[in-house]
Amino acid sequence: MNNVIETILNHRSIRSFEDQLLTAEQIEAIVESAQAASTSSYIQAYSIIGVTDKEIKKKLAEIAGNQSYVENNGHFFVFCADLYRHTVAGEMEDQSVDTSLESTEKFMVGLIDAALAAQNAAIAAESMGLGICYIGGIRNNLNEVTELLKTPERVIPLFGLAVGVPKKSSSKKPRLPMKHIYHENTYEQNQELYREQLESYNDTISNYYSERTAGKRNDTWTGQMVGMLDKKSRLYMKEFVESKKMNLR
Known part of the structure; x- marks a missing residue:
């Protein structure tokens, strides 16, 4: 590198x-x-x-x-x-x-x-x-x-x-996993896999916030996004x- x-x-x-x-x-x-x-x-x-x-x-x-x-x-x-x-x-x-x-x-x-x-x-x-x-x-x-x-x-x-x-x-904020962002040849549309990846990322983000705030915050990425998008x-x-x-x- x-x-x-x-x-x-x-x-x-x-x-x-x-x-x-x-x-x-x-x-x-x-x-x-x-x-x-x-x-x-x-x-x-x-x-x-x-x-x-x-x-x-x-x-x-x-x-x-x-x-x-x-x-x-x-x-x-x-x-x-x-x-x-x-x-x-x-x-x-x-x-x-x-x-x-x-x-x-x-x-x-x-x-x-x-x-x-x-x-x-x-x-x-x-x-x-x-x-x-x-x-x-x-x-x-x-x-x-x-x-x-x-x-x-x-x-x-x-x-x-x-x-x-x-x-x-x-602190460095965790990004979505590469396998969720990077697609080869065609867009991956397996809904079950898609949800599994997001659930895993939700756990990562929740733990990140919990550690950063000494347990005062533990929101998920999908929850954060929907809350933001709902504000129009x-x-x-x-x-x-x-x-x-x-x-x-």
Whole structure:
């Protein structure tokens, strides 16, 4: 096993950071690593906004559910799906590309490109001994987020990435077993096997929480997921995305 794989496998979310800002060199290395990620047809359909303004970070923390580590970290990055520059490219070439930019396919390209870039950034940060935490909570109110960050049409903030020097590490959370995630040739649809794998994983997660909380918590993964999915959160998203002239076709 090499150092890159060790870094990847050692990942855990960090939610407590030292009061120490990232250096310009660290930020540059993280962004350049993000840009080195694969991108569909060279379209590079994403942008990254580094948030250093204390008031903006404070407001983003409130939007994300009062998560203190959105405000208190070494640097906060916001990853956006971005087709705005492609609108400009069409204007520069005197050709309308609206039909393509409004398609579900190009919307998906923006999401995928941004996610690939962000994961490169996360691995780069962790390889430097920094901790990271993805922040999906900014999607609680994207109307306000777009106002704060002044993002134009066809740019959608997707998630944040808090990065910094870890103050306190967390334990590594067990993932689903590989045999449940990885299928060969066709998707495994044996319901009995599927349930057995999930029951086994439920035991693993329940024991993990019990050990971590000295017996105060022992919920299962399936129970956790159903509880989360039952809340029906962020149902405004389809309307919001369409208002940005994306995912219309």
